Amino acid sequence: MKRWRIYTGLILAFCLSWQLIVWSGRYSPLIFPSLDAIGRSLWSDLVHGQLLSQLVFSLRLVVEGLLLSIAMGLGIALIARRFVVFRKGIDLLISVAHPLPGVALLPLVILWVGIGEAAVLFIILHSVLWPFLVSFFGALDRLPIIHQEVADNYELKGWRRLIWVDLPGAFPGFLSGLKIGWSRAWRALISAEMIFGATSGSGGIGWFMFQKRVFMDTAGLFGGLLVIIVIGVAMESLVFRWLERRTVVRWGMER
Amino acid sequence: MSGYRFEAVSKCFEGETIFKNFHLSGQSESFLCVVGKSGVGKSTFLRMLGGFEPVDSGTIHIEENLVQKPQKICPMVFQSYEQLFPWLPIWENVAFPLRVNGEKKEIRKAKAMQALQAVGLKDHANKFPHQLSGGMKQRAALARAWIAEPKILLMDEPFGGLDMMTRESLQGLLVDLWKERKWTVVFITHDLREAARLSTKLLIVKEEGEWALLENHLPWPRDPYSKELNDWVRQIQL
Numbered sequence: 252m253k254r255w256r257i258y259t260g261l262i263l264a265f266c267l268s269w270q271l272i273v274w275s276g277r278y279s280p281l282i283f284p285s286l287d288a289i290g291r292s293l294w295s296d297l298v299h300g301q302l303l304s305q306l307v308f309s310l311r312l313v314v315e316g317l318l319l320s321i322a323m324g325l326g327i328a329l330i331a332r333r334f335v336v337f338r339k340g341i342d343l344l345i346s347v348a349h350p351l352p353g354v355a356l357l358p359l360v361i362l363w364v365g366i367g368e369a370a371v372l373f374i375i376l377h378s379v380l381w382p383f384l385v386s387f388f389g390a391l392d393r394l395p396i397i398h399q400e401v402a403d404n405y406e407l408k409g410w411r412r413l414i415w416v417d418l419p420g421a422f423p424g425f426l427s428g429l430k431i432g433w434s435r436a437w438r439a440l441i442s443a444e445m446i447f448g449a450t451s452g453s454g455g456i457g458w459f460m461f462q463k464r465v466f467m468d469t470a471g472l473f474g475g476l477l478v479i480i481v482i483g484v485a486m487e488s489l490v491f492r493w494l495e496r497r498t499v500v501r502w503g504m505e506r
Numbered sequence: 507m508s509g510y511r512f513e514a515v516s517k518c519f520e521g522e523t524i525f526k527n528f529h530l531s532g533q534s535e536s537f538l539c540v541v542g543k544s545g546v547g548k549s550t551f552l553r554m555l556g557g558f559e560p561v562d563s564g565t566i567h568i569e570e571n572l573v574q575k576p577q578k579i580c581p582m583v584f585q586s587y588e589q590l591f592p593w594l595p596i597w598e599n600v601a602f603p604l605r606v607n608g609e610k611k612e613i614r615k616a617k618a619m620q621a622l623q624a625v626g627l628k629d630h631a632n633k634f635p636h637q638l639s640g641g642m643k644q645r646a647a648l649a650r651a652w653i654a655e656p657k658i659l660l661m662d663e664p665f666g667g668l669d670m671m672t673r674e675s676l677q678g679l680l681v682d683l684w685k686e687r688k689w690t691v692v693f694i695t696h697d698l699r700e701a702a703r704l705s706t707k708l709l710i711v712k713e714e715g716e717w718a719l720l721e722n723h724l725p726w727p728r729d730p731y732s733k734e735l736n737d738w739v740r741q742i743q744l
Contacts, residue, residue: 397584397589400582400584401584401591401602403558403576404576404577404578405654406576406578422593502636504593504636
């Protein structure tokens with residue numbers, strides 16, 4: 252409760268400072284729009300514009316990209332656990348691909364898969380998969396030996412061992428990989444949408460931002476930014492925090 | 507009959523000879539305590555019997571079966587408090603061997619509650635391991651080993667890190683369970699008084715592969731502070 256009071260106080264102080272700058276008249280409203288202009292623009296885009304459908308479009312894409320990355324990451328991690336040569340190859344691939352910015356791959360992506368949803372998904376996949384694998388591999392490598400010995404002791408093997416012992420043991424790493432993956436996916440999506448535009452339907456939140464910049468609708472631009480921030484914070488403090496409370500906090504496995 | 511047999515077992519560990527042409531027979535329902543100074547190979551002895559550590563030469567049999575890998579008939583209670591799975595509530599940790607055997611949930615839960623009752627943890631069945639004290643975790647680990655219906659129960663300094671009171675209460679509990687369930691137990695400890703209280707036989711592991719075996723004929727029930735037990739402890743030389 253105390254934390255929320257502090258946050259609310261800080262946000263109010265920020266808004267007040269913002270509004271004071273606006274009232275000072277030093278900057279043009281095109282650079283520093285007032286809070287009520289931002290609010291009105293956001294309301295109008297949500298109610299009368301396409302912001303909501305664009306947001307749904309973006310969230311659908313990011314969830315698809317995230318799920319695809321997790322499925323691939325899990326598959327790769329499981330094969331890598333079984334075959335040492337495959338693991339070495341993946342480690343090499345991670346060290347090459349992980350530092351590579353998604354934007355650097357854009358020309359290649361356009362050549363390979365064009366400029367549609369598939370291109371955005373490709374960029375999300377690239378942004379999520381490698382950090383997810385690093386985190387998940389790390390967790391699998393650090394599984395406590397004692398739990399492995401207990402599993403050996405009770406002759407637990409194969410898929411049942413994987414599901415009952417290895418995956419729950421690696422869950423904190425899986426979750427932190429998921430959190431990193433989400434934030435990278437969200438960032439990658441917005442960048443990719445700004446570049447690829449509305450290649451199908453009305454486009455996403457990235458395209459919304461791009462349009463606002465082109466038409467110099469700064470209040471709308473800040474409105475879009477606000478939506479992006481709110482979604483990021485909501486995912487972090489509601490979804491992931493809830494998931495953590497239900498799992499690693501409950502199990503005493505917080506790191 | 508759940509005896510075990512070491513035949514001409516030799517084992518080196520990091521260049522040091524721990525066992526050299528070692529022979530030992532353990533009878534069913536016996537309680538062997540293994541004592542010795544740190545680093546002489548007490549845990550290696552237990553890990554070899556449990557199939558966690560291979561022998562360099564010789565053989566180990568449990569009943570007539572050659573030990574080659576860990577087996578559920580010889581559950582191990584480890585020294586570490588971390589041996590329980592943190593993501594499972596206590597009752598599911600205890601019922602884990604039954605889950606591996608494919609038992610239904612109702613049966614698993616009923617048997618786990620029975621085992622938890624015996625170790626005094628029934629009221630903590632739905633807690634997670636991190637919510638329990640060290641002594642309670644070791645009790646739960648003991649209940650898990652019990653539920654596996656062990657032929658031989660292996661215990662690697664399970665009460666090593668506990669305070670004196672908890673330790674003595676767990677020793678009493680273990681003796682009661684051992685007598686009631688007619689287990690064969692191999693128990694590692696560095697505490698001679700603990701060994702004297704629990705064992706029917708005492709294996710003293712010395713340096714460079716030397717060892718000695720003593721019978722413990724102290725009468726039951728054993729008081730860890732009795733003169734008789736203390737006199738017996740005093741005559742032992744590690």
